[in-house]
Amino acid sequence: MKVVFICALLLAVLAERLVEAQPHFAVEKIFGGYALYGFAACAALIAVAKALGLLLKRPDTYYD
């Protein structure tokens, strides 16, 4: 399962060689840029959620 997933990741990046870029913006020309951005954005979202959770999480019987 893990191997399949890692192969899919590699394929998705390498496939960028095969397609012609149609960028709106210059940043889209960076090789593997979408992959990096997807990972970074999600890591940031998880970190924000974690931090907010420390502040706002309550036991789920809070309103009972």
Add this chain to the structure above:
Amino acid sequence: MIDHPGLWLVAAAGLLPFLAGRARFVVALAAPLTALALALSIDDGVHWRAQFLGMSLSPFAVDALSRLFAVIFSLMAFAGALFALNQARRLELCAAFLYAGSAIGVTLAGDLVTVFVFWEVMAIGSTLVIWSAATPAGYRAGMRYLMVHLFGGMLLFAGVAGHVLETGDTAFARMTLDSASHWLILAAFLVNAGAWPLSSWLPDAYPEATWSGMVFLSAFTTKTAVYVLLRGFPGTELLVHVGLIMVFYGIVYALLENDMRRILAYSIVNQVGFMVIGIGIGTEMALNGAAAHAFTHILYKALLLMSAGSVLLVTGRRKCTDLGGLIHSMPLTAACGIVGALAISAFPLTSGFVSKSMIAQAAGDEHLFVVWMLLAAATAGVFLHAGIKFPWFVFFQKDSGLRPPEPPWNMRAAMLLLAALCILLGVYYQPLYRLLPYATQYEPYTGFHVVSQLQLLLFSGLAFFVMLGWLRRTLTLTLDLDWLYRRLAPRLAARAALLLSNGLASSEIGGQRAWIAIDRLIRRLHGPQGVFGRTWPSGAMGVGVMSMLLALLLSYYLFQ
């Protein structure tokens, strides 16, 4: 014959309580199909006109935009009715048809007065769907839901009244934010859209509905709001900002959530955020994208909620911490849930891909760099919170040891129908594009687009598994703005009541004296021997009336 699709559903809602067995089955499925056929075949233009209080109304008017929403609402009512056929609480389907019918009524309303009427019926229908759960928690959540929506209805009434007064025109057309009444109308629309800061009613109330109730709830209220925003406020820049907040609010709260259906409720806010952004951008491409996304979203979100609802029905559990490993005994429910998850994440070959990408394309075409970057981040985030998190914690992760059976045939059929549509629209998207309000030549399947989307999504999947430790489920809820009216306001009210009763106690002696005096006066006037309490002969009334008439006559002479 009445050719208004919404009224067919409303009529069926009135008929269903009196039916049982096969007749109920036939009406429940035939009514939405009739509505669907009517919505697809009805001509453009104003079909009904009416006069009301000196206003000219057009309660039934059709164009491409209203047809698109009437079609998807009818289709959704059919899929939902099929799924809910074995629901033991009979009231729910009647309420759901009233709700769906009035949602169609809003989309086919040519004037703001008709919009308001159906808007309110929708609030009642949806509250009845929530109350069909018949649990104490569901009752309270439904009451809070009703309060929020009646408040929204009040805003809409004030706004529409002001608009009609100012312009003398009831037609529901494009508005600009140039008057208080238009701001009120926008605010009312945004309440129903679940826009932050008035979004907490959605994750608060929807997950308290039954396993089938939430399927209906997810489809109509927020998407009707998207429709009225599309018609009333396209290109309003404020909506871009509102939409961006909704998108990220939905992701972050869904990441923190433990209740599987509340995860999906936050995800509704997130998805509607994408549509609101598209409406805010306001180009033809963006508006097409918002409309198409509403269409596809209704199908895959209903599919996800059917999958979650099936799990709830057969296990009786709703928390991720109590679930897991269900793929072993519920492979079909899991597979359909995964199709829905892939579609909401906008994987290529699913319906989400052909609709969501139009909104990003529009942002790119307008050179809105920041919006475009944030949309890409949000697309990755959707895969994170709904695309992987929901199926992972419910059907995989640790094995909970539960081996429940698959749900009954009608529920499986409804899930298969929607799963098939999610894939069909992803592959064969031209019919959907033809239904959109503007003609489009957009081509979603370019090599670059497919590859870049796959990179974005697969690597957000990588982030999920790398950081799984931070996403461990806990028995918690996350405070939202509903805390203000569920905790803070009651506490303040209790404090105020305490202060008031203390104050009263100290002035009690003075108060008692005053009360005794008032009591004595009342007894004197109204008591057994009081002026007003005595029995008077009926002739006295004749004298009284005559003296009044005389006084009137005199005043006529004197003050003429």
